[in-house]
Every structure is written in structure tokens, then in C-alpha cells.
Amino acid sequence: MSQITLDQHVSDIVTAIPQSADLFRSLRIDYCCGGKISLQEAAAQRNLDPSDVLTRVQEIEEKRETRAQMEPSSFGEKTLIAHIQEKYHTGLREELPLLAPYVTKVARVHGENHPHLLRVQEIFKILRTELIDHTDDEDQNIFPLILEFLANPTPELREQLKPHVTELEQEHDNAGRLLHELREITDNFTPPAEACGTYRLVYARLEQFEKDTFQHVHLENNVLFDRVREAI
Structure with a gap:
């Protein structure tokens, strides 16, 4: 009403x-x-x-x-975690392998005249490896532990979970620093005027990747982990 x-x-x-x-x-x-x-x-x-x-x-x-x-921030813990897994974890596993060949091609073809593209390729490789490992760890180990703790916040589960949350946030910070560098060296993902279609495609998809990753991290750091900290 x-x-x-x-x-x-x-x-x-x-x-x-x-x-x-x-x-x-x-x-x-x-x-x-x-x-x-x-x-x-x-x-x-x-x-x-x-x-x-x-x-x-x-x-x-x-x-x-x-x-x-x-809004995901209004979801219960199980629904929120399922949303993160379906929208962001699955999205990463699908997008990063598909984008990788384009990043490699652009660095190979244009890297001599645009040396920053070699660093773009390097950052992308680091992020791809670290984020996939990170999400696998969350799905297989940390998220089940979070749900168990929130359902039954015993002292034992609390002590088991605390270092994991701290580690995940540190990994998020590292990804954020790399994404910040990526935006800086690409001039806010702005391709040069003479850029070919593949060059433009890579920049557009990297920018979307940045947006999705920041939303992903926000839901974990500022919603899910906050709930864990409140229970701790």
C-alpha cells in the first residue's frame, strides 16, 4: 500500500x-x-x-x-550465495576462456606499436588464474562453511571461518588493484581511433569484466561477509 x-x-x-x-x-x-x-x-x-x-x-x-x-542485498544467505555463483562465478568461467584468445591476438598483432597491450595481456592472465582459483575455493569450501556457520554460529566454526574471510578480502583487494591498473593503462578502456574491431572488442569486454567483478566483490565484501562479521 x-x-x-x-x-x-x-x-x-x-x-x-x-x-x-x-x-x-x-x-x-x-x-x-x-x-x-x-x-x-x-x-x-x-x-x-x-x-x-x-x-x-x-x-x-x-x-x-x-x-x-x-536487489541481491535483500536476499537471504542461501539465495545470495546462489545468485553470486550463478551470475558471477559461472560468468567468469564462461567469459574468461572465451576472451583469452582475443587478448592474446591483440597483444601479438598490436603490441609492438602499443606496448601497454603486453601488460594488458599479463594482467589478464593473472586475473584469469587467480579469480578462477578464488571462485573454486569459495564454491567448494568457503560458501558451504559460511552457510553452516550462519545456521549454527558455534565458536569452533567462527574460528575456522575468520581467517578465510580475511584471505578472500585480501584477494579481492589484489584483483581490484589489477583492475585499476588495467583501466589506467587503457585510458579508461578507450581504444585508439585507428583500432581494429578485435582491439575494440577486447576493450569493451574488459570493461564489462571490470564492472561485473566490482559488483561481484561488492556483494561478497559488503553484504555476505558483513553478515558473517555480525554473527562473529
């Missing part, structure tokens, strides 16, 4: 539902300096039907709530 009413101040609605700012902007309803008036009054000032504006705000609110329910 929506909590938004015609009596609420426009500014308060935007605070509660930031996406409503786009609607108010399009309707030329001031939600900033003149936002301390009710939605009823603001709509009337613009010769708009207040009920119609309210309905549109409520639709935005409903979409926002639906998205929130689908």
Missing part, C-alpha cells in the same frame, strides 16, 4: 522516492526551492490534475519497491 498522499510536501516525496524528481522536473513542479508545499497545491499551481500526478508518483514508488525486492 502506497504511503504517498496529496498532503505530503513535494520535497519530502523526492527525499523518499528520488526517482520522482524526474517526473516533477518534466511537469515543471519545483521540488527544490519551492518544494515545501503539498503535492495537491503544487499540481494545482501547474493546472495539473492532482490525482493524476499522485497516481504517477505511486507508480514510480511501486516500481522502486519491486526493484528493491529483487
